[in-house]
Amino acid sequence: MTPEEIAVTLTELFSEEAVNAIAPGSWQIDSSTFRLLVLLSEDQTWLRVLLPIMPLQEAETFLTQFLEANFDETQEVRYAIYDGVVWGVYHHNSGTLASADLANAIARLLSLHKSGLNDVFNHFIENRLRQIIQAAKQQGQSLQATMQNLDRFYAEGVMGEINQSVDDREQVLATWRSQLERLWNEV
Numbered sequence: 001m002t003p004e005e006i007a008v009t010l011t012e013l014f015s016e017e018a019v020n021a022i023a024p025g026s027w028q029i030d031s032s033t034f035r036l037l038v039l040l041s042e043d044q045t046w047l048r049v050l051l052p053i054m055p056l057q058e059a060e061t062f063l064t065q066f067l068e069a070n071f072d073e074t075q076e077v078r079y080a081i082y083d084g085v086v087w088g089v090y091h092h093n094s095g096t097l098a099s100a101d102l103a104n105a106i107a108r109l110l111s112l113h114k115s116g117l118n119d120v121f122n123h124f125i126e127n128r129l130r131q132i133i134q135a136a137k138q139q140g141q142s143l144q145a146t147m148q149n150l151d152r153f154y155a156e157g158v159m160g161e162i163n164q165s166v167d168d169r170e171q172v173l174a175t176w177r178s179q180l181e182r183l184w185n186e187v
Contacts (some may be wrong), residue, residue: 001097004038009099010038013106034104034113040094047097049090051109053079054116059086064125065120073119075109076101088112129179133187143184148149150176 001009003025004115010019010027017031020028025040038106053059059066066086088107135177136146153159161168 001047001099001102005042005099006038006040006094008177010100013103034110036109044092045103047090047092047094047104049102049109051088051113053086053088053113054085056081056086059117059120062109062117062120062124065123068123070122074112075108076105077112079112095152126179126183129183130187133180133183137187144179146180147173 007019007021007027012027014029014031018029020030022028025042025044027038029036029038031111036050037048039048039050039098040046041048063081070078076092077088077090080087082153088109090109092101092105132146136149141149150159154173160172165170
């Protein structure tokens with residue numbers, strides 16, 4: 001894609017008002033929820049699209065899940081870290097890039113931005129649940145015995161919020177049961 005074709009594609013995706021040419025071969029798209037950068041290399045052979053996702057400090061606990069997502073789920077885009085920020089990044093040779101590919105990559109980046117920590121947090125929690133199941137099975141516990149232990153932990157205040165109501169506790173335990181039942185036979 002030429003710089004002109006990139007500019008046209010960006011305008012089609014966002015509007016002429018939203019696309020700001022900040023330098024030759026560089027564009028910035030601002031909205032109320034994100035700032036997307038589209039940059040050509042100096043020799044115009046590579047295109048990079050960047051979208052800040054969140055401060056690194058908020059994401060540090062989940063770096064393993066971000067890398068696992070890069071391997072398995074993010075498709076043509078990747079999570080990256082630079083200057084204290086987790087970014088969504090797309091790189092492509094500009095000579096072989098098609099407008100539809102650029103549009104798809106931008107849509108994927110916006111999806112990463114929108115999900116923020118949700119997807120990686122869910123993977124983190126699922127991994128922890130699998131560890132709990134594995135430990136329970138190594139101790140010879142059944143699903144029912146594992147749930148009884150969790151119920152006891154909540155009743156004794158080892159788990160849960162200090163000011164948690166009975167209804168809230170029951171809702172949390174129902175979620176535990178649902179997730180443990182879903183994963184029990186897989187582990």
